[in-house]
């Protein structure tokens with residue numbers, strides 16, 4: 001089904017930019033028209049008055065943005081068990097009544113819509129859940145430690161770098177030292193073993209002799225919180241591309257120590273020891289944010305992307321008449337239903353809610369050979385790689401619009417190619433195996449080294465979750481249409497895209513397997529806010545299709 005969009009075709013009189021003459025906007029454009037006529041008659045261009053769309057470079061919302069963070073998450077360790085005895089009138093030596101230690105707090109992760117950046121996490125480095133409180137007398141258990149929920153923006157990719165799990169380490173150590181256990185026990189006739197004694201907590205009044213001769217019982221093994229069963233299996237690798245209703249458990253808090261009543265036996269009626277709480281898991285994660293905007297703006301530096309974002313949304317992205325004004329991605333939200341009429345979109349989101357807005361990502365400009373790390377490089381393209389629609393912003397006032405568009409497509413395709421290579425390297429470990437003992441041996445025997453490729457050998461390892469960039473719906477925004485003598489450039493671009501649509505001209509990225517629908521070019525003057533409503537309508541059509 002073609003996108004449900006009104007096309008700006010067929011209204012090309014007497015100017016080439018039909019939006020100047022649309023019914024709704026006619027009155028408001030009269031001053032602009034006279035300004036343009038004036039501009040055409042004289043070479044002097046009147047500077048436009050300052051406004052929200054033509055702000056001084058100092059007027060911008062400062063966004064503290066970070067798309068990468070490395071954080072260490074530490075679950076809460078358990079509180080210690082308590083050594084206590086009942087004390088009441090006429091009971092001189094009451095039974096043990098120490099409470100157990102509380103378990104430590106858990107660490108959760110949740111992707112939420114409100115967050116847009118990882119800067120808060122990048123600053124923190126380490127996040128700790130609360131420690132469980134120690135047990136108390138009168139069989140009072142310690143309180144649980146506070147949980148922490150790490151809230152990240154939707155679109156965050158989480159990878160584990162390292163993990164320290166004291167309980168797992170101890171289990172492994174026991175397994176290794178298990179063989180020696182009998183020998184040690186045989187030598188002196190009884191335990192305890194070294195690692196056990198470190199776990200005990202002794203009554204303050206015990207003497208060193210008591211400790212030396214203490215007959216500690218064996219500790220119960222595998223002291224892990226039952227919640228640990230529900231935590232994400234390590235190594236953590238998550239792609240949080242949807243908002244989550246409930247947080248996901250990354251690391252369960254450690255269990256608390258056992259109070260002294262646990263160790264009452266016939267021989268030891270009043271044990272003067274309890275156990276310490278377990279140490280907690282510590283996971284170091286690398287977080288990377290791939291912004292999940294509905295639309296990604298791709299354009300050369302100074303093309304007018306940020307001005308367009310300002311015109312379409314409430315964004316206060318920085319605008320300046322020089323290249324690389326934008327150094328960090330900006331996200332703007334376009335509100336579709338401002339409660340003044342019927343909503344623009346009838347479509348609903350995946351969760352059934354009606355679509356009331358969509359988001360646009362404005363990234364730093366791409367220069368020619370950005371893939372060779374010119375300009376700011378192409379790494380920012382990862383923010384538009386997941387956008388559902390790509391809008392190529394072309395400045396009509398600066399050079400040939402067709403070659404600008406082709407150049408942008410070239411960089412986008414290069415980005416994708418490099419990305420696929422990178423992913424392939426990750427998933428395709430290559431095993432070099434040679435039957436020869438040395439290079440000389442191989443040369444004398446004149447046989448080739450055998451190379452075994454193991455692992456999947458799919459051409460595009462990004463598939464099927466990520467459609468290729470060439471498959472995405474796209475369109476062109478021809479901006480700065482208010483500048484004099486841009487009509488010819490616009491018309492050439494329009495005719496070029498007509499030929500591409502008709503199949504007479506190859507796709508600007510040179511590939512054949514591309515988005516098959518009609519590609520539109522929409523002329524706008526973002527600085528005056530003219531024509532931007534057409535873009536909104538067109539995008540809604542593409543998003544709804």
Ligand SMILES: Nc1nc2c(ncn2[C@@H]2O[C@H](COP(=O)(O)OP(=O)(O)OP(=O)(O)O)[C@@H](O)[C@H]2O)c(=O)[nH]1
Pocket residue numbers: 054299300301302303304305306307308318319320321322323324325326327363364365366479480481482483524525526527528
């Ligand atoms: N005449 C005219 N000027 C415009 C229009 N849109 C943007 N400009 C001007 O073009 C210059 C660059 O605009 P920006 O929005 O900062 O461009 P950008 O693409 O975000 O630039 P980078 O962030 O450097 O990539 C500013 O001086 C704007 O005022 C337009 O529609 N008409």
Ligand SMILES: [Mg+2]
Pocket residue numbers: 305306307318319325326362363364
């Ligand atoms: Mg910008």
